[in-house]
Amino acid sequence: DDGYRLWLKYDLIPDAGLRKDYQKAAGVIVSKGSTPILKTAAGELQQGLQGLLGQSVPVVSASKKGQGTITLAVDATANVSGQPLGKDGYSISTRSGNIVVTGQSESGVLYGAFALLRQMQTRQSLKDLALTSSPRIQYRLLNHWDNPNGTVERGYAGSSIWKWYELPERLDPRYQDYARANASIGINGVVINNVNASARYLTPEYIEKVAALAGVMRPYGIRVYMSVLWAAPKVIGGLSTSDPLDPKVKQWWTDRTNEIYKAIPDFGGFLVKANSEGEPGPQDYGRDHADGANMLADALGQHDGLVMWRAFVYKANSNGDRFKEAYQEFKPLDGRFKPKTLVQVKNGPIDFQSREPFHPLFGAMPRTPLVLEVQITQEYLGFATHLVYLAPMFKETLDADTYANGQGSTVAKVVDGSVDKHAISGIAGVANIGSDRNWTGHPMGQANWYAFGRLAWDHTLSAQAIAEEWTRLTLTTEPRAVRTIADVLVRSRDIYVRYTTPLGLHHIMGQSIHYGPEPWLASSARPDWTAVYYHKADAAGLGFDRTEKGSNALSLYRPEVQRQWQDPKTCPPDYLLWFHHVGWNQQLSTGRTLWNELCTRYYTGADSVTWMQQQWAAVQPQIDPELHADITGRLQTQRKEALWWRDACVLYFQTHARQPIPAPFAPPARTLDDIKRLVMIYQLR
Numbered sequence: 216d217d218g219y220r221l222w223l224k225y226d227l228i229p230d231a232g233l234r235k236d237y238q239k240a241a242g243v244i245v246s247k248g249s250t251p252i253l254k255t256a257a258g259e260l261q262q263g264l265q266g267l268l269g270q271s272v273p274v275v276s277a278s279k280k281g282q283g284t285i286t287l288a289v290d291a292t293a294n295v296s297g298q299p300l301g302k303d304g305y306s307i308s309t310r311s312g313n314i315v316v317t318g319q320s321e322s323g324v325l326y327g328a329f330a331l332l333r334q335m336q337t338r339q340s341l342k343d344l345a346l347t348s349s350p351r352i353q354y355r356l357l358n359h360w361d362n363p364n365g366t367v368e369r370g371y372a373g374s375s376i377w378k379w380y381e382l383p384e385r386l387d388p389r390y391q392d393y394a395r396a397n398a399s400i401g402i403n404g405v406v407i408n409n410v411n412a413s414a415r416y417l418t419p420e421y422i423e424k425v426a427a428l429a430g431v432m433r434p435y436g437i438r439v440y441m442s443v444l445w446a447a448p449k450v451i452g453g454l455s456t457s458d459p460l461d462p463k464v465k466q467w468w469t470d471r472t473n474e475i476y477k478a479i480p481d482f483g484g485f486l487v488k489a490n491s492e493g494e495p496g497p498q499d500y501g502r503d504h505a506d507g508a509n510m511l512a513d514a515l516g517q518h519d520g521l522v523m524w525r526a527f528v529y530k531a532n533s534n535g536d537r538f539k540e541a542y543q544e545f546k547p548l549d550g551r552f553k554p555k556t557l558v559q560v561k562n563g564p565i566d567f568q569s570r571e572p573f574h575p576l577f578g579a580m581p582r583t584p585l586v587l588e589v590q591i592t593q594e595y596l597g598f599a600t601h602l603v604y605l606a607p608m609f610k611e612t613l614d615a616d617t618y619a620n621g622q623g624s625t626v627a628k629v630v631d632g633s634v635d636k637h638a639i640s641g642i643a644g645v646a647n648i649g650s651d652r653n654w655t656g657h658p659m660g661q662a663n664w665y666a667f668g669r670l671a672w673d674h675t676l677s678a679q680a681i682a683e684e685w686t687r688l689t690l691t692t693e694p695r696a697v698r699t700i701a702d703v704l705v706r707s708r709d710i711y712v713r714y715t716t717p718l719g720l721h722h723i724m725g726q727s728i729h730y731g732p733e734p735w736l737a738s739s740a741r742p743d744w745t746a747v748y749y750h751k752a753d754a755a756g757l758g759f760d761r762t763e764k765g766s767n768a769l770s771l772y773r774p775e776v777q778r779q780w781q782d783p784k785t786c787p788p789d790y791l792l793w794f795h796h797v798g799w800n801q802q803l804s805t806g807r808t809l810w811n812e813l814c815t816r817y818y819t820g821a822d823s824v825t826w827m828q829q830q831w832a833a834v835q836p837q838i839d840p841e842l843h844a845d846i847t848g849r850l851q852t853q854r855k856e857a858l859w860w861r862d863a864c865v866l867y868f869q870t871h872a873r874q875p876i877p878a879p880f881a882p883p884a885r886t887l888d889d890i891k892r893l894v895m896i897y898q899l900r
């Protein structure tokens with residue numbers, strides 16, 4: 216198994232009895248309608264059933280009595296619970312022995328068809344089906360950080376899957392496989408290029424190429440979006456300015472937008488990174504983010520498209536606390552954004568670290584719909600080498616309570632629009648997909664793509680349930696192995712945090728590649744790109760004081776949230792060093808001193824990788840040999856590197872704490888210099 220088929224394997228169901236039941240139920244498909252998306256739904260169902268049941272199931276206009284029939288139809292009212300279906304929702308029911316899949320829209324039918332296949336893939340009964348499901352978030356997008364030259368920013372699975380030099384004439388069959396994988400988990404939009412955008416995509420030549428991709432995505436209910444370079448009017452438009460209030464600039468964007476919609480009538484809209492990390496933006500002309508976003512919204516005019524404006528901003532040479540910057544820039548703009556403009560906010564205030572407190576903008580901009588942006592690609596979580604299942608991390612943010620509108624105003628409910636009654640809602644995941652045969656480099660990275668889609672659809676699903684579902688679809692249906700693997704998945708992110716950044720440490724990774732430890736990093740192009748800026752280790756203790764005695768970033772949260780984190784004695788250990796500078800000998804709620812707790816977490820975290828290896832070894836008989844060997848090898852690397860992280864961090868922090876490694880742990884056998892050399896090698900050009 217080379218992993219190419221992802222969770223859509225559709226191998227023949229070995230249990231002959233079960234297969235027979237399914238075969239009886241799936242004699243023919245009756246599709247009420249023949250639009251492209253409905254055709255896709257019927258085609259996908261046929262393909263899946265062919266594999267699972269080993270029988271070809273015809274699509275007919277009407278079935279005969281006694282034929283097990285699966286009916287596909289758009290019907291917003293016909294649902295099993297008596298509730299009207301939400302936008303793009305579906306329901307699957309058994310009526311007089313036949314299966315009926317209805318969707319609120321064509322896309323809903325397609326999602327229902329995939330859900331029905333999932334029932335069979337996970338060996339559920341098809342008798343008395345009564346499933347209803349509607350997405351809680353309307354725009355469920357992948358963000359590709361893919362460049363025109365084929366590289367992928369922070370991508371670890373080969374190069375970009377888009378072959379710009381072959382488009383629009385040649386359509387790699389992979390594009391369709393990509394679309395079906397996304398549609399099967401409810402993803403309905405794709406930003407095709409990096410937020411550090413090239414102006415190329417706005418030229419007629421590239422619009423044609425993007426249009427060709429859109430043509431492949433369309434029958435799967437997926438719309439394409441573009442990241443745009445703010446300075447494009449200057450770079451390719453021949454204008455002398457990109458000032459959003461300049462009439463010529465406005466006209467230029469309006470013309471480009473019209474051109475795009477002529478080629479791509481269902482174009483999704485624009486994603487913008489502006490005045491961030493050196494990217495140009497409206498502030499270059501004394502304007503603000505709202506001026507920029509609104510100008511693009513005007514350019515979109517009557518077209519059905521969105522502007523997603525990113526809040527990932529921080530100024531060069533800021534002396535304060537980077538934690539606060541996005542909040543300070545964006546909060547005052549609340550209420551200034553035009554309809555169809557959303558502000559896209561990363562899950563945490565710094566930058567996709569392995570654990571961050573939720574971004575304080577969630578709940579702070581009630582008049583602006585906020586898109587939650589998470590990173591599926593593991594930039595700060597071990598690339599495609601470490602097994603880290605991200606659903607627990609996504610859930611941690613989604614379930615965090617902002618208290619914006621009283622208790623229960625979770626980030627998920629801010630994002631899905633229910634807290635502030637927004638008509639539009641969105642969520643974005645930075646894709647971990649590349650040209651590797653198995654799409655994601657680490658085979659288990661597929662689970663992160665999958666989990667993102669499932670949570671974007673329904674944020675109330677648990678990380679555990681998704682892990683089990685994905686494992687059954689992808690690796691094995693044997694119950695014990697499923698339990699073992701799901702257990703490893705669910706615990707993996709916490710294990711990673713323990714051996715890399717326990718207790719709320721953050722941003723102590725290798726500076727140029729963001730891989731491996733570099734807590735000693737003290738000078739860089741900007742202070743907030745160093746590690747010491749964040750951990751603030753000294754002879755007294757460790758951690759960033761963000762209380763009122765320090766940067767007071769804590770004050771950006773509601774009082775209820777502040778109360779959870781403001782006292783170092785009661786602050787949960789996972790967030791401790793995010794908000795406090797804690798004495799080395801300070802006793803924590805765990806009963807250990809800070810120094811002892813820190814060492815304990817590094818050591819037990821690294822040892823837990825051995826546990827993961829053992830668990831993986833135990834399921835070997837149930838797993839495809841090629842796949843098993845692949846992951847076994849990666850786990851060996853992970854163990855080796857967990858030991859680097861452990862040794863680097865305990866040895867480095869020891870230079871400040873000046874205490875021995877506590878029993879029962881053995882001090883590292885190597886020196887800090889040994890480790891520094893290793894880390895240097897990895898960052899050599």
Ligand code: BDP
Nearest residue numbers: 368369410411488527566567
């Ligand atoms: C950081 C990445 C950088 C991205 C940036 C962003 O290191 O490559 O361009 O985020 O989100 O995490 O814009």
